[in-house]
Amino acid sequence: MPSAFSHARTALFRLHWALGLTAGLVLALMGFTGALMSYEEAITALANRDRTQIGAAQDRPPLAPSALAARIEAQHPGERVAALTLPGDPGRSAVVRFARNRAGGERSPSVYADPTDGTVLGAVRLEGFFGTVRALHRWLLLPGEGKGWGRTITGACAVALLIFLGSGLYLRWPGRHGWRVWLRPNLARPGRARWWSLHAVAGTWLLPVYAVSALSGLWWSYEWYRAGATWLLTGQVAGQVTGQVTAKAPKERSVGPSETRAADRKPSEGPPAIDAAWTAFTATHIAALATLTLPGPEASAIRIRWYAPDAALRNEASYDARTGAVLDDRRADAASLGQRIADNMLEVHRGRFFGAPAALLFCLAALALPGFFATGLTLYALRRRAGRRRAPGRSVRPAEASARG
Template sequence: MVRTILFRLHWALGLTAGLVLVVLGVTGALMSYEEAIGEWADRDRASMPVQDAVRLGPEAMVARLQAQRPGARVSTLTLSGDPERTPRARFSTDAKTGARPPSAYLDPYDGRDLGPPRLESAFATIRDLHRWLLVPGDGKGWGRSVTGASTIALLVFLATGLYLRWPQIHSWRVWLRPRLARPGRARWWSLHTIAGTWLLPAYALIALSGLWWSYDGYRTVATWALTGEAPRTRPSRMPGRSGPAEPLALDRTWAAFQAGEGAGATLAIVTLPAADATAIRIRYLTRDAPDSRARNDITFDAATGAQASVSRDADKPLGQRMADNMLEVHRGRFFGGIVAFVFFAASLLMPVLAVSGLVLYALRRRSARRRATSASPGLETARPLKV
């Protein structure tokens, strides 16, 4: 009875949540290498030869770019330690339209706008499709609820699938070796179950980390499990101030950063204070960083350029690092390039599992109809009654 219930639950979820999971898998695979794809598409804008001229400071870059984009306000400025890499700026969301203007690459010598990233809009659409299926309302609409419920369904898939295929003979050949030479339904069953077994750890971690953005209560519990404390919000205000300083001490901040913690940094993302904040935040990578997610975090007073706080990735325990880099955990990059590729392949193979499951369901239904037809009694020929 238990096996029958779990089997029906498995295929019922496949017929409902399966399509959503296919969409999440394909879009997630595309976003796994968003940066690499974008770098290739923007290779003529993302870099330029080094010139025998003085590079502009951050204040001049921001001022000249905002002059070319009337009404736009720079929110972040990404600077590289490689002199051939061009800076990239992002803008704040427009208060009237609720839309964010396209980002811009800029010439570091004269501040000229080199144009937006070519695939930024496309990946923004893919990201919205992945998060809430392009349903109106964005994160506050019912699309987020559907993707969250489908992610839970993926965990149920894994648990019920593991139970249903638990073999009586425990051998690695039974568990991990596909038998695609077998005809008919046996071939599809082997493809579906063996692929699911191989990819089960990746799917489990993808689902558990994906729920981080679906449910606030789950994020609170997961944060406590990883760090032993409730989620922390970054302080945006500094004591004694009511708003951002004008003008910002951006050049002084940058000079203090380069002379101190940021000496030799390979990447720096400078976040300018919003209307309700007075600190300039810089997330940066050092040359000895083990990978791209080991970012340090430092803040400066926006009026004076004095250092306010610093948080180094190497000083954090593993749980805190995972909580601070949950997106990289979700994409597998937190565990290294090999795991990231496994996550990419697992996401891309989601349609294979869905199609093989549907084929198995259709073949099983057809077989059941044949058995029902052969088992039904035929009409007997009427015989004359004897008088």
């Protein structure tokens, strides 16, 4: 009489291949796009190498942020500068991001600019391409973007990946395999056994990577998950920081063609405070790269996200939008492990949180997801063909077939 254990294995086996034929295709697409985004910065820098450099270190000092924004806006009438990414290297150009247009909600392409005189050097190549790749990865290019069905589907597929890991590990746990079978694929075996060995062993090796990728990916899928993970990691409700005065992040405001440029704003609306905040920041921080968000008139804070030299984790400082006085200074090296994870969840998702070798491993694991879908589909097709050719008589249960490979 079949035991409950065998019934459980059969049910998990069927769930595994059913999800593989559905969610597996989406995960393969997410893996390929995720691998592309893993090195987006390096690929973009290579494609724009003629615009990222402004030659040898200039004799002129860099412009103040308000003056730099005003000169850029003068070359792009009707646009408002939303953020400036300023390098610590004086020989490199700045990256300028514009605010979304009020009418259509669209954003003009980002541009490179000389930080010493505000000369626009050209648009950022491949920005549109990676924007499409990012939308495909996050919500499958479906309508509604982050609030539509695409986000729900990708979130469900991240849960499916966790089910894959658990069910695959359970199906490999009959207790009679040695470590060699578990950790080394046997490609000399014929037919279906070869594909099963490759599929199962690769999944075993990459299980920790996929677990981290899925658990961190759910951070952007469900608000309840992010709130719960934030509480588990930091002991705080999302948005709270212990022992610090946390300012509300400046909300990016859409801009219409008739609105004033930075050069035409009144002093109370921000430019002096922006310059004061930047002066205070540069006096107390050594940054390899810093992104300064320019607030609209309604914003209460100026936010600066920055990276220290030879560091992969992001830091953040905020300043009063009217006076430029410091409100908050959050540094990764001074935070607890849980807080560092919460503040750098994207770097955890990409593997950079664990160092450059881990980032490469995460990229390769993402590229392997289409391979898992292909090998799983091959195993399914071979199993169906074998079932059709099987002579009448005792049929082999699916769980037994999977154990045999």
